Amino acid sequence: MSRLPQDPQLSFDELGQPLQDVSFVVLDLETTGGRGSSDEITEIAAVKVRGGQTVGEFATLVNPGRPIPPGIVSITGITDAMVADAPTVTSVLPAFLEFCAGSALVAHNASFDTGFLRAACERAGLHWPKPPVVCTVRLSRRVLSREETPNHKLATLAHVLGARTAPRHRALDDARATVDVLHALLERVGTHHVYSLEDLLDYLPEVTPQQRRNRTLAEGLPDTPGVYLFRGPNEEVLYIGTATNLRRRVRQYFTAGERRGRIREMVALAHRVEHVECTHALEAEVRELRLLEAHQPRYNRRSKFPRAVWWVSLTEEVFPRLTITRKPKPAALGPFRSRNTARNAVEALQDATPLRSCTDRIPVTGSRQRPCAAHEMGRCGAPCVGYEGVAEYEAHVVPVREVLAGSGDSALRRLRTTIEELAEARRFEDAATHRDRLVELVRALDRGQRLAALAAIPELVAARPDGSGGWLFAVLRHGRLASAGTAPRGTAPMPVVDRLQAAAQTVLPGPGPLRDAPVDELGAVYRWLTAEDSRMVRCEVPWAEPAGAAGSWREWAKAAATARTPYEGAD
Known part of the structure; x- marks a missing residue:
């Protein structure tokens, strides 16, 4: 039969x-x-x-x-x-x-x-x-x-x-x-x-015929952490993602659970799925970010342009002013994802001190006959007509230099005093506007100073438990992942660390507070390092933030951001 x-x-x-x-x-x-x-x-x-x-x-x-x-x-x-x-x-x-x-x-x-x-x-x-x-x-x-x-x-x-x-x-x-x-x-x-x-779920009507037909693309993928790349008919990279279990995650693209229209379109175009196995989730996230920057796939929406950020710094002039640029100076505030958020930071700092906002090149003796409207409103000392000399103007610049470098917070305290005065005068809407600007400024300073402190470390080795009695390791150089590995249960960990350090990628620091490290990668590394179960194994220099960093304002900003009324958080 x-x-x-x-x-x-x-x-x-x-x-x-x-x-x-x-x-x-x-x-x-x-x-x-x-x-x-x-x-x-x-x-x-x-x-x-x-x-x-x-x-x-x-x-x-x-x-x-x-x-x-x-x-x-x-x-x-x-x-x-x-x-x-x-x-x-x-x-x-x-x-x-x-x-x-x-x-x-x-x-x-x-x-x-x-x-x-x-x-x-x-x-x-x-x-x-x-x-x-x-x-x-x-x-x-x-x-x-x-x-x-x-x-x-x-x-x-x-x-x-x-x-x-x-x-x-x-x-x-x-x-x-x-x-x-x-x-x-x-x-x-x-x-x-x-x-x-x-x-x-795959059988339900939401699954398109193309999704169902392409389900075979997930065959053969391992059940390990890693990065997957959907490639199109001409081998172009359509989409990049990361997963703790590659096979399970890629299979989900061919089920009814996937409802995003653009992703369904991508799945219909895909001809094969390429993968890169990784030792742990941090390595997978970093590799994904680097591949996104390299390929800039059509169907990904985030992290394709990690260096497209904005910075706020002081110009190198006799009478410096705040400027927004793409390339940071050694003491710069940022990074900002949009020019608008950078502009808000500039406005907050200008509320704290009467720096000029004009773009004129002003000589030591001034260049105008009459001051502009900013002087009439008390927002500028008018160095352009000689009302302020270099020494008097420098007194306005010093608090800004200090807050950018993390060596002082007098500018932040001035802003908080302004909020209190507005609240006492019952100008609650104005107080709320200044409060929101200060909260945004504190958050930008705090994040930038924390990331800059990490990027300044030439080499740091960290570990996290793998949940099975072993360890996950990361060798970091100037905020970038230079090597990753594991020591399973029963394996001596320190010889593994020695080998990872010896084989780690060479990282030469670049300019700016972040030493030219990509912002998203540096952020991913920082989150991995600051998790509750992380351990520092070796560190070439102390990991420390400047004494006047905005971290001391973190709790104030958190309380002010959740205030129920326009003037709460001013105290």
């Missing part, structure tokens, strides 16, 4: 999570109406099933905080009296989210139910966990033909598929009916080679 051809044997990683092991939470909501901003939930019910068996139920009425329209009462039978003593959705959500934890959500017309839940979580300040979602409407349209069912309403499907519970517009009964519909549909999708949750 001849045998039918069988699918090739797949590993468990390739199969994904088998459907029989998936916990499905089948939910239903009753509300006061449609999706309007004034509509609220009146009832939540959910049934948790696994392997075809019910393992738990959740059901409660919810006080919507508004009258239920008579038309809705006639449909659901839920009256204002029934929900008068019911809990609010804010008090119900924590228990409901706990009930759903670790499960895939299922609902009939799922976007309706999940939309209400997401909105309720947002209003309550709760995190929406973004679980996998299966819509039985979409699934039934994929499985059932027009000859089998006249429509895809829940009551119709419950009748066609022989559900044990008839839906009646009450949440628990409708959820139980949806459970039976789900199980009946899952029995049918097995003939379409849908064996896992990933297969099921």
Whole structure:
């Protein structure tokens, strides 16, 4: 007897999570109406099933905080009296989210139910966990033909598929009916080679034919950390990403979970996926950043131009002024991603001291007959007409030099005094404007000074535990990753460190506060180093920030940024 051809044997990683092991939470909501901003939930019910068996139920009425329209009462039978003593959705959500934890959500017309839940979580300040979602409407349209069912309403499907519970517009009964519909549909999708949750999500209509066809591009990828590159028909790099598990992450691009239009377009164009294995997440992130700069792929939106930043510094003139440039000087404020944010920093510093804002080249004796409007408003000492000499003007420059170099904070204290004076004069809007400028300035100074302190270190070796008794190592030179490696459990770590240092990339420091290190890479390294479980193994020179750095203002800026009124945070 001849045998039918069988699918090739797949590993468990390739199969994904088998459907029989998936916990499905089948939910239903009753509300006061449609999706309007004034509509609220009146009832939540959910049934948790696994392997075809019910393992738990959740059901409660919810006080919507508004009258239920008579038309809705006639449909659901839920009256204002029934929900008068019911809990609010804010008090119900924590228990409901706990009930759903670790499960895939299922609902009939799922976007309706999940939309209400997401909105309720947002209003309550709760995190929406973004679980996998299966819509039985979409699934039934994929499985059932027009000859089998006249429509895809829940009551119709419950009748066609022989559900044990008839839906009646009450949440628990409708959820139980949806459970039976789900199980009946899952029995049918097995003939379409849908064996896992990933297969099921892939089978839903959102997955384009191109996504499904290109799923083979993920075959052969390792389950290690690294960087992946989608390449197009001419070997051009379309998209670059990083992953802690390359195979799992790349497979997600070919499922219904991927909803970004431009990424779907990219997947349709891709011809192959190239990968670079990395020892740990920091190496993967740094390699991604470097590849983004090198290839500038069409479908990536961030970090393609890491050196396109702005800096604020003082000009080299007899009467210096603040200027915004692309190339930093040794003492410069930045980096800023946009010229507007750099301009805000300039305005804040000019609020603190009457530096001139004009671009004239002023000789020692002045060059004008009459001062400009800035002098009339008290914002400039008018060195252009000789009202201020070099020595008098230098008194305005010194506080700015100090704050840029991190050697003093008198300019920041002047700004805070101005805020207090405005608040005392009950000019609250002006106080809020100055406060917001100062907060933004403190944050820019603090970030720049922290990164500059790291970039000044010729070599630093750091380690973090790998979670299995071993260590992850990074050799850093002037803020850049020069080498990365691991010492698994049972391996002597210091010989590994010696080898990593010997093989590390040579890094020559460049100009500017960051020694020409790319901003994004330096930021990634800083975050890795300052994680709670990081350890410093070796450091060529002490890692220290200047004594007058803006770090001492960090807590003030945090409190001021979260102030509830325009003048809070001025103290």
